[in-house]
Amino acid sequence: MDAALQRLKIGPFAEDLFHPGHNACPGCGSTTALRMVLNACGRKCVFVVPASCASLYFCPSDTSAASVPVIHTVFAGAFAEAEGIAYGLRAQGREENVVVWAGDGACYDMGFSGLSGAAVRDADILVVCNDNEGYQNTGGHQSSATPQDALMQNGYNPDDLVGSSRRKDLAEIMASHGVPYVATASAAYPEDLSAKVTKAMHMKGFRFILLLTPCVTWGYESRVSVKLARLAVETGYFPLYEVDAGVRYRITHEPERRPFEEFAQLQKRLRRADLRIAKREIVQKWEDLRFKASRYPEQFHLRAVAG
Amino acid sequence: MDQTSRMINGAEAMATAFILAGVRIAYTFPITPQSEVMDYFAEQSGFTCINADSEYNVLAGAEGVLWSGQRCAVATASQGLILMSELMWEVSGNRLPLVMGVFNRGLKGPGWCLGSQHNDSLFMRDTGWLQFYCESAQEILDMVLIGFRLAERIQLPVMIAGDGFYLSHEREEVLVPSAAQAETFVGKRDASDMPLSRPPASYGGLVPPQKYYALFRQMHRDVEGSLEVFQEVSAEFEATFGRRYDPVEEADCDGADIVLISAGTISGTIRKALADAGNSGHKVGFLKLRAFRPFPLRQLRRAMLKGKKVAVLDRSLALGVGGIFGSELRTVFTNQPESRPLFSFVAGLGGLDVTPGMVTQLIDYVARTDSPPEGALFLTEAGIEE
Secondary structure, eight states: OHHHHHHHTOSTTSOOSBOTTOOOOTTOHHHHHHHHHHHHHOSSEEEEEESSHHHHHSSOTTOOSBSSOEEEEOTTTHHHHHHHHHHHHHHTTOOOEEEEEEEHIIIIIITHHHHHHHHHTTOSEEEEEEEOSSBTTTTSBOOTTSOTTOOOTTOSSTTTOTTOSOOOOHHHHHHTTTOSEEEEEETTOHHHHHHHHHHHHTSOSOEEEEEEOOOGGGTOOGGGHHHHHHHHHHTSSSOOEEEETTTEEEEOOOOOOOOHHHHHTTOGGGTTSOHHHHHHHHHHHHHHHHHHHHHSOTTOOOTTSOO | OOEEEEEEEHHHHHHHHHHHTTOOEEEEOOOTTTHHHHHHHHHOTTOEEEEOSSHHHHHHHHHHHHHTTOOOEEEEOHHHHHHTHHHHHHHHHTTOOOEEEEEEOOOSSSSOOOSOOTHHHHTTTTSSOEEEEESSHHHHHHHHHHHHHHHHHHTOOEEEEEETTTTTTOEEEEEEEOHHHHHHHHOOOOOTTOSOOSTTOEESOOOOHHHHHHHHHHHHHHHHHHHHHHHHHHHHHHHHHSOOOOSEEEESOTTOSEEEEEOTTHHHHHHHHHHHHTTTSOOEEEEEEOEEESOOHHHHHHHHTTSSEEEEEESOOBTTTBOHHHHHHGGGGTTOSOOOOEEEEEOOGGGOOOOHHHHHHHHHHHHHOSSOOSSOEEEETTEEEO
16 A cells, blocks of 8 residues: 555655645545646646636636646637647757646537647647536536436436437547547546556657546535546446557456446436446447457557657 | 848748748648748748647647747638637737737628638737738738737737738738848747746636736736837837838828828728829828727827828728727727817728729718718728718
């Protein structure tokens, strides 16, 4: 355990790059994950934050909860802006890593063109998508990361809501861009998260981490935040894996395959959802993932992967 | 002066100016009539062109390059510019000294349009971007160089606008400064410590209303104050290169029957019409509006009061109000002991040609009409309508 804490750079005497004083909600699933991400990124980086909860909690007025420079920006522009910063820094021979901490709204929806464009141009940035499955700082509105039939602020009656159901698989979409690195991570698996961020920080080009973080607007007691993040993984709902150069898949955690109900029943938003649909999607997702992970052996050498 | 004479169009003049200003990175996206600018960048060696996925992300990317302490070239037109709207506010609010070239083109309102109209850049009127309107390719080149000095002195972004096609695609003789001359004039951007790595620096986060108010007020004062800085930089430019650029260019306004005001390429047409008329017609003075932001209120008032009547000729239309320069220029006489009748004309929308004959028509109309109508006057080859 001590060794794990040391690896995660947390503990009473460790240097933490994320400080008390942020003003996220009690039970916020993203701040613990952000702490892991920041500590894994280290001091030599610049954070870019598009409109999201983090626009409010990252740097409360006149202060900052982070030990690295943070540039707040508009909803859809963060990816190109981070790319521009990286180009400008490299032109001066500067090595700082540029990291975007964006919500699912910015990645899946409004900023999707910019995210895809930055990936196509192989922008030298790391994008961490803080995926809490909705526009949560407005009170819980549906994004295209929201699971099927979830009750959201803008859909009290799912029967009447057009387009309430389908969501897109952003990790796969980003992997299909053939970028150097794509990974999924969860707030409940700090070592896995930290290892993925560290790996990404040692690579060049476009890197993307889809990070599942529970949000209190899902309708749960704040004390079960991390438990939910864990159950999302252990039920198979949110697989933990990584993709090198768009082709080499590796499952980084084998889930216990617990019943999906354990995850769903802890939160109010899924109380009217048809869980059979979610379960079918889980099965399909894992079929796809197992196939992809079996295509190339562990030792498969990819010259395209930097480092 | 060691300047080279070249036959180039406005697009090449604009691109050349960015390169002379020491820029080595451009964010680009094609749009008529700006595409020639990015094509020129693409031909340069040792120059990084980043072809973004939209003009929106052109400006986002350029903002990023400026955050890193470097300069960045950006040029656009029409839809591209208004797609950037959200970021225009952020770039100025962050006090980033970006210089952008714009070739004006009509917007996709009632239909597609390729010709020039000033509604695209004037849509950015209130953003805190400084705006200058050019009449020639030479002016575009020179104003981009001046723009860099001004932007980096006052820490506000600058837009250099020229009429699409008339300027972007027409070749003319341009005196191009040598790289050394331009470098001496523009200087280096001193911002190598950006973004500040000294913790805990953060930019553009949530601020309380009092602070937000204060920041906006400061920007307002700096836009006003940029007029004086522009004049200083412009004087230095004249001393170095021998070409003079005042916020307002004045010709023959003393004791004029009519002071005619316009901006951009229509200025050349007006000069031609006035020269052809010689002393035969009415005494007409001409004011060319170069700086729209900062708004040279006092200079305009002084010059406008030299004549008996004022006529403004716009290539823009604020729907339900009239020409945009015209409605801004009305404020010149607000709360003043003296004022002049002001005629506000709208012509050349969508790039429709504005001919010397139309200018003559306008002058005749103003000369024979004692009090102007409240609204706009629409001027076409066929005549003048309210």
